[in-house]
Amino acid sequence: EVQLLESGGGFVQPGGSLRLSCAASGFTFASYAVCWVRQAPGKGLEWVSSISGSGGNTYYADSVKGRFTISRDNSKSTLFLQMNSLRAEDTAVYYCAKGSHGNYAYWGQGTLVTVSS
Amino acid sequence: QSALTQPPSASGSPGQSVTISCTGTSSDVGGYNYVSWYQQHPGKAPKLMIYEVNKRPSGVPDRFSGSRSGNTASLTVSGLQAEDESDYYCSSYAGNKNLFGGGTKLTVL
Helix, strand or coil: CCEEEEECCEEECCCCCEEEEEEEECCCHHHCCEEEEEECCCCCEEEEEEECCCCCCEEECCCCCCCEEEEEECCCCEEEEEECCCCHHHCEEEEEEEEECCEEEEECCCEEEEECC | CCCEECCCEEEECCCCCEEEEEECCCCCCCCCCCEEEEEECCCCCCEEEEECCCECCCCCCCCEEEEEECCEEEEEECCCCHHHCEEEEEEEECCCCEEEECCEEEEEC
């Protein structure tokens, strides 16, 4: 059974940093692209970033480019999102998802990031 | 403002059919065969209902169908049931990035 489990969310002040993790199981992690999608409170879904199976290709939404870094450790089946220079508008539930080209068949339960002073 | 345009709400009575539209451009919806639809119940993670315009993942009822005409994709739910009441989001690949619509709240009357 495919499982994705996010962690690392929490409360941080504007300008601060946070690192999210997503532990994957139930599939050959290195063979699949994975991504981060966020959802601000009461708002819609927003794609944040994707990474290829090897980690060699990364893609970002314009809203986070230069501030967020996606990475993965295939030996530990874990996806990461390093978030720097956080802003109030980054407040959201962050989901990790398995798939590519918008075809995300498996999602984690999400982790809440709150950016506030 | 979302990159893909969806109506904020839609409704239908049990047993009826309802169609939700998703309008983009030739650089996303109209340019790639990678349009997906997600169902999201409150407090839950999204669930993939349609992928690659009109394909259904295993386990999704055949009451759900997808189509596309030009730069507009559509999700049709036939034989509406109470459990179909939810938020629905379209998504499209757009060349090294992915876009979502603003979401449509489907109400079963």
